[in-house]
Amino acid sequence: MSKLVIVGTVAFDAIETPFGKTDKILGGAATYIGIAASQFNVDGAIVSIVGGDFPKEYLKMLEDNGMDISGLEVVEEGKTFFWSGKYHNDMNTRDTLITDLNVLADFQPHVPERYKNAEVVMLGNLHPLVQLSVIEQMDSPKLIVLDTMNFWMNSALEDLMKVIAKVDVVTINDEEARQLSGEYSLVKAAQKIMRMGPKNVVIKKGEHGALLFGDDDVFFAPAMPLREVFDPTGAGDTFAGGFTGYLAKTGDYSFDNMKNAVINGSALASFCVEKFGPDRLLELSTKDVYHRLRQFKSLTQFDIKLT
């Protein structure tokens, strides 16, 4: 079992989907990553920042899920990062209605002393310089995974390229992979991104699954076909949490084991979208997860004899 450092937002979200609408609920990349990774009972720490308005029971919930929160700074006089968005009918696109950075505007991440020797680092979507600062605080991690988005490509590309050069795995969605690489073909896009530094690229295609690329290898995990997608918020972060949580648990960073990690990430993400926010993730039993993993096997495994 390796230690896992998670950096990312811990936030309030207000979400509107065709199925309903929430007030301010628990959200943020590091929240979803941490809750997903906790399925693997890893020794994880969340590095983030919240305001004095952040409920103590949320902090306790993260701790109850096995997350060290000594690197989760609480600025009593500040307000927690707030995001509000509305999904379109197809659930694949959304409009951002509000982004209040609040305490996140001055976030200086501090990795707790006890976690500087962690083997696995998950850099959730944040300003590339914040991600870079976390890398610099680590001793010598074996696997650094970076998530990012088009916002940073548009506003901080030079910094983003510096971070990308230092990480092992980039997770990114299909449109962002195309933007970052200037290639339409996802195969070419992944190859180009790997030439920027990373050994592996995961391209997330939402309801169309995820592709994992290595040197000459490629692996595909479908999204579980669901009768209803209720709220996609956090699915990508949940995927990242399942991916890095599984890798930290097993300590095996080979391509073959990354395949398993991608499936575990996809399985957890398929639960995430079933309810608003992280609610569904928080009620999962080991049995639920095993059942879903068996469904993934039956969804993808076939038996053609090749003699």
Place this chain on the structure above:
Amino acid sequence: MSKLVIVGTVAFDAIETPFGKTDKILGGAATYIGIAASQFNVDGAIVSIVGGDFPKEYLKMLEDNGMDISGLEVVEEGKTFFWSGKYHNDMNTRDTLITDLNVLADFQPHVPERYKNAEVVMLGNLHPLVQLSVIEQMDSPKLIVLDTMNFWMNSALEDLMKVIAKVDVVTINDEEARQLSGEYSLVKAAQKIMRMGPKNVVIKKGEHGALLFGDDDVFFAPAMPLREVFDPTGAGDTFAGGFTGYLAKTGDYSFDNMKNAVINGSALASFCVEKFGPDRLLELSTKDVYHRLRQFKSLTQFDIKLT
């Protein structure tokens, strides 16, 4: 080894993609289906119609690929069905420029006597009443597979529903499945289509792969991630030919074997898009196909221990 009856267009296509442009080349649903099915050395027959302008060497090529063409009517004084289309830059959408029905307008299909006892029937995209006529000429096939498209939903829905009620498997693309069922969720759409009669539904998602649905079963085959998609024309028909060809070869119509059939269809379709028209399919060796099937295994198979 079961016999396979294929009905569909045999045609001329003129295609424009971002990579180039063709004059009138060999095309048509039954052409792609037949060439794909011939990979399995099945005893197949093509039921279709062409004009006097259809080159004799194309007929010979179909025969050389093991297809019986005694049900492929040649109307000497008529002209062959002609379709012309132009693909957009994303290759997922296209404009139809020309559709000249020509001899197809009066097509009355005639299943050759020797093939009326075939076990497998592949009804390529055509007017539902033509598809119905083929069903009525058959003795008692074990598996009838239907391909169709939105054009018939808009212009001949009542006839289409009659055919759908009589077939075992429907293959259809995602947007068409949504239109036919009135459901956005593909899981719900497939369930609704199965309630119209078929035991199985295959939903084709182009570059995003294909879903096979049964009673309580679902299986997913990705499209092979390619550096370049050169010309998508015929990929869906090639999929159908690989699917039915494999099922006819094995004579096993169970859900588990349909999984293998879906993978074989996807493998052949992944070759089809590599060159204009059926050119790539025509040069395939058994070794090429096995190699691609091995790539599909490595693309999708994982090894999570579930104890």
